[in-house]
Amino acid sequence: MAYNFAEELRWRGMIHDIMPGTEELLEKEVVTGYIGFDPTADSLHIGSMVQIILLMHLQRAGHRPIALVGGATGMIGDPSGKSDERNLLTQDILDKNIAGVQSVLSRFIDFEKGDDATKAVLVNNYDWMKNFSLIDFARDVGKHITVNYMMAKDSVKKRVQGEGEGMSFTEFTYQLFQGYDYVHLYENMGCKLQIGGSDQWGNITTGTELVRRKLGGKAYALTTPLVTKADGTKFGKTESGNVWLDTDKTSVYKFFQFWINATDEDAINWIKIFTFLDKETCESLIEEHAKDPGYRVLQKRLAEEVTVMVHGREAYDTALKASQILFSKTVTPEQWSEFNQETLLDIFEGVPQAEIAKDALKDGVDPVTLMADLTSFLPSNSEVRRALKENSLSINKNKINAETVITTDNLIAENMLLLQRGKRNYFLVLVK
Numbered sequence: 001m002a003y004n005f006a007e008e009l010r011w012r013g014m015i016h017d018i019m020p021g022t023e024e025l026l027e028k029e030v031v032t033g034y035i036g037f038d039p040t041a042d043s044l045h046i047g048s049m050v051q052i053i054l055l056m057h058l059q060r061a062g063h064r065p066i067a068l069v070g071g072a073t074g075m076i077g078d079p080s081g082k083s084d085e086r087n088l089l090t091q092d093i094l095d096k097n098i099a100g101v102q103s104v105l106s107r108f109i110d111f112e113k114g115d116d117a118t119k120a121v122l123v124n125n126y127d128w129m130k131n132f133s134l135i136d137f138a139r140d141v142g143k144h145i146t147v148n149y150m151m152a153k154d155s156v157k158k159r160v161q162g163e164g165e166g167m168s169f170t171e172f173t174y175q176l177f178q179g180y181d182y183v184h185l186y187e188n189m190g191c192k193l194q195i196g197g198s199d200q201w202g203n204i205t206t207g208t209e210l211v212r213r214k215l216g217g218k219a220y221a222l223t224t225p226l227v228t229k230a231d232g233t234k235f236g237k238t239e240s241g242n243v244w245l246d247t248d249k250t251s252v253y254k255f256f257q258f259w260i261n262a263t264d265e266d267a268i269n270w271i272k273i274f275t276f277l278d279k280e281t282c283e284s285l286i287e288e289h290a291k292d293p294g295y296r297v298l299q300k301r302l303a304e305e306v307t308v309m310v311h312g313r314e315a316y317d318t319a320l321k322a323s324q325i326l327f328s329k330t331v332t333p334e335q336w337s338e339f340n341q342e343t344l345l346d347i348f349e350g351v352p353q354a355e356i357a358k359d360a361l362k363d364g365v366d367p368v369t370l371m372a373d374l375t376s377f378l379p380s381n382s383e384v385r386r387a388l389k390e391n392s393l394s395i396n397k398n399k400i401n402a403e404t405v406i407t408t409d410n411l412i413a414e415n416m417l418l419l420q421r422g423k424r425n426y427f428l429v430l431v432k
């Protein structure tokens with residue numbers, strides 16, 4: 001075995017609950033283990049990254065990972081950790097989501113490579129649920145579990161005793177669907193371990209219970225703690241919403257920013273959870289960080305490791321350079337040419353903007369016209385002149401003077417100009 005899976009997860013702080021015997025099993029044999037992902041959105045966000053990383057650890061440790069996409073369970077809706085009944089997703093949306101989730105998973109886990117014993121497998125529970133008749137399901141699955149047992153689960157108890165709207169029969173049955181998946185994978189693929197976030201313990205143990213009662217078998221469970229932030233706010237969210245693993249939803253720059261902005265406390269935990277750096281490396285980084293927190297060595301390494309893993313080295317390099325632009329005194333045209341419009345809009349998010357016509361630059365304009373007439377960067381012509389005298393105006397991070405003529409040759413990312421007064425006062429001109 002390449003390394004001890006449970007031991008590895010333990011020092012990384014990634015075990016919340018583990019069923020007795022699981023560790024021994026992992027030491028004894030090559031274990032097939034699975035994690036399920038419901039297609040509730042057309043991509044996965046960084047909240048799901050822990051589970052993806054677990055599948056990767058499982059494989060690196062010499063075991064066989066199964067990634068399950070919940071084509072069937074996605075049609076039902078998991079009540080775990082939810083205080084309210086959710087709307088059903090339409091088939092169109094589900095199809096789109098399933099494709100999105102599968103494509104994200106395939107970016108991290110190679111379902112083609114490896115010897116048969118440890119080759120990763122991608123399955124969709126719709127394949128074995130679609131022809132299950134209601135009568136068969138009631139007889140073959142429902143009969144093995146009492147309603148009393150199902151009611152005792154947190155996900156159900158809260159909704160039945162709570163003040164809310166109660167719970168539909170649909171969501172109540174969810175644990176049987178997930179439980180049956182485990183039975184199916186146990187029987188057909190020799191799967192003996194299910195992993196999930198801590199909110200999945202109830203569903204997973206319904207599965208191990210079904211395996212026991214229906215097949216007389218022994219199946220195991222392991223859950224991970226929910227990733228938290230030291231300040232109590234929800235992990236994985238920024239003001240602009242979820243941090244997704246797809247660039248069309250969250251740009252590489254914003255993704256990088258999320259990690260680089262981690263607090264010291266969070267970075268200490270996250271470096272162990274979200275990177276594959278070994279124990280010694282993590283510990284020495286934490287030590288180095290403690291000596292000079294201002295240098296943010298932990299955040300820098302965390303952002304590098306995670307961004308490279310998710311988006312590749314090249315995209316990371318660009319994001320890093322982009323994040324340095326705000327702090328650089330001058331930026332050459334060659335340097336600007338590395339960034340596209342999207343990245344520049346990300347870097348300068350929140351900076352006031354104006355649109356001007358390309359024609360206006362055809363014969364060149366002087367700073368006063370550009371900054372006070374064509375745009376409202378500065379309030380008046382005299383203000384522009386005063387700023388010019390102070391030598392505090394720049395365009396694209398290069399100082400200008402009263403004689404400067406601005407033409408279309410000055411455009412960066414094809415249609416932008418970055419106006420600046422002093423250090424921090426920016427204005428973005430979009431030339432159409």
Ligand SMILES: N[C@@H](Cc1ccc(O)cc1)C(=O)O
Nearest residue numbers: 036037038070073078178181
């Ligand atoms: N219920 C899990 C997803 C899942 C679906 C089917 C399974 O068999 C296992 C897990 C979740 O919401 O995260």
